[in-house]
Amino acid sequence: MTKRSRRTRKLTRAEYEDIYYSNYVGEKLGLGATSRKLDIPKTNLFRNFKKYDLPLRSNIEATQLSNRKWSDRDIEKIYQNEHINKKMTFEAISKVHGISPSRFSARCAKLGLKVRSRAEANECFWERLASEVLESHMLYFDDDVTVEEIAKEQNISTYQVYERFKHFGLESKRPRGSNLTDDDVSQIVKLNAEGQAPREIEENLGISSSTVRKVLKKLEIEPRKHEEAVNLALRRGRDKNRKSINANIKFEFFEQMTPQLAWFLGAVCSDGSIGFNYGPNKVTCSFSLASIDKDFVDKLGMLVGLSPSKSASSTSSKPIWTLRCSNKRFVNHLEGLGVHSNKSSTVTVPDTIPPELIRHFIRGYFEGDGCVSKTSKGTLRFSFSSKSEKLIRSVAEVLFEQAGIGICGKRRSLSHVSSPNCPCLTVYKRSAKDSDLVMYVISSSSLEMLEKLYCYLYQNVDEAYRMNRKFNVFKKALGSL
Template sequence: MFQWSRNYAMCKTCGTTAIKHIATGLCSNCYTRIVNSENRGQKPIQSASDVKIMLTKEYLEVEYLTKNRSLGDIAKDCCCSRQYVFSRIKHFGITTRSKSDARTLALNGGKLIFDQCFDKQSVEKVLKKIHVNEAFFSSWSDKMAYVLGIVYTDGNIYTGNSMNNEHKSYKKVPKISIVQKEPELLEKVKKLMDCDATLYYRKEKYYNGVKSGAAYSLSLSNYALFNDLTKIGLTSDKSLDMVFPDIPREYLRHFIRGCWDGDGSVFLSSMGYICASYVCGSKEFIVKLSDILDGFGVYKGTISEQKGKNTSYKIRYHGEVCYKLFKYMYDNVDKSMYLQRKYEIFDNYYKSK
């Protein structure tokens, strides 16, 4: 005698117990009705002979080679499997694209979908090919020097793991990451680099009892950008042994402004005086920075050592020196190349005087 599956004694839709059970909680009539409703308006499945007539050599050359359509898209149009489309392509001796080319087409079309887990919840994400000016760090310019300063302070370069599905193994890929509390700075970096990558938001968390504040991140995986940054002198372990790069004199102020937007601060003291400070984990870097500013007429400040879990070094300016620093960093600079909040603290203070 027919038995319903566990936890079901009747059809959950119509309540019948007499009609043959075909799916979990559904009788055959309800199951057929639901399937027909879901597929209403779709093309009927064609016979094998009909599909064979459609998938001619001329048709496949146009759709697969000229239009660069995927096997799956062609299969949907012909109401057959992608495996059958592939067999017809091989039958006619049509050159098939490599897995790398197929992946690139899928990336361009936003078709690579994967599940990523955030806070124990699965989130469906769609991979897409990120557009970026790959030659951005290959030659000096005001924009390049400014973004380089941000990368030196809030950025990181490293080699990460990426799954190679073809060989079921991991391969090393270059990674460039910039993390900032303020999305404005990252959005400006994106525009300057002609980049359409998505910014990701990380909630405030605790790691081994240490608080990690909320932040936004911009992540890129690009060999050309990575190689150019390493040629300039950036390393993966830069925080404590970072060396000031060799920069043409005319671009120094843009690089320094980028550094200040990253690790610098501008504020009013308790007495109402404007102050500016810069903190760095590398003593060699901050000494070089102080010497360069001194060479441009900004008085060489005193560097103080700050003890803690990791030793850092701080330089601080106030009074008339701050005005010289303000003019040096911001004179005739487009607003696309500075953090608005820090600029306004400077600007509003001197406008009120």
């Protein structure tokens, strides 16, 4: 216990007066020396001497008295005999001679007597311990005492006892790993091959998990990656209460380009994002995709093995449904397919999608950032918007080449960025008020173009791979015309 928390017997006035006159006045000890001698907190002495009107020395008087009591010759003698020859620390010297460590250190500094460096102090520490460690080791090997008894006697831990033996090159009766038989090692290897973690092996064999790891490392068996280990544990029923969002990811979904994968990539390019968090020890990869349409998010989640989570929206009364995971392999797949971080203004149609599947990518993007609505004049209009001019231009070109959706009439607005002779839908540049946000938009209110877009996006597409909400709006709007 520290002095602050130590409880002492409450002394009477007569006892404090006796301490004052016999120690403080008679022996001319300071408050610190009296405190160490009688094992009474220094603060208690100071407060009670004041309380009982027992006069104390001023700082100047205490310094002069200390300097008279310990002459320069005394300090030099103590320094040479105790600190240099006997390798004693200042704290040990203070207990023997009644001078505080700080005072002794200050007097030594004043006389130019150097204190040992940290390395020298460490060496002296082991020199002082040498005889004690050798004696305890001899008793240990003669079976007179155990390591636990040595630790208790010296008021240290068993780990420190072994460390002291190790420092002096002394052997232990049971060095690490020596109690493992060949059968134990083979059992460890077998259970590890079956997918058991070191902690599970510890439960089954009674061998500590740290020893299991050392055995595997010695045999040059590579440890499993954390993600793989977690998934194996979950499949075997370990940590049933743990809900790992990475446990059921379908990585095989990314191995071959399919209409479903192209649709998923389109949705990611509109409403999704990937990022990297660079910490002091590791880089964390993250993926997220959010939408207010739960049915849409559920269908995308089914494709990749992720479950949506619900959160409140700061801009809408409707909740937001989000797919998210922090999985390096998942993010690497997306990057390999052409989706990158900070994609808002640089995203484009991935080169990995063949021409015959691009319509599925555009459908996924349209269901995220596209719109079908009626104008104030009662006409129907569709539009695509993005911060990426390159993406909108690519979509306009694909719609013209594959669906025959192009410009109808002349370009009257001055805000377009398309070339005069381009037959594709006009790309308009829109700037938000009081903001640096710039969006690029293609749109058309031609009934012919609307019907072509509807057929291009949704013809022969299963209900499981489309957003029903926008599909129904599209179909209803066309049916009402």
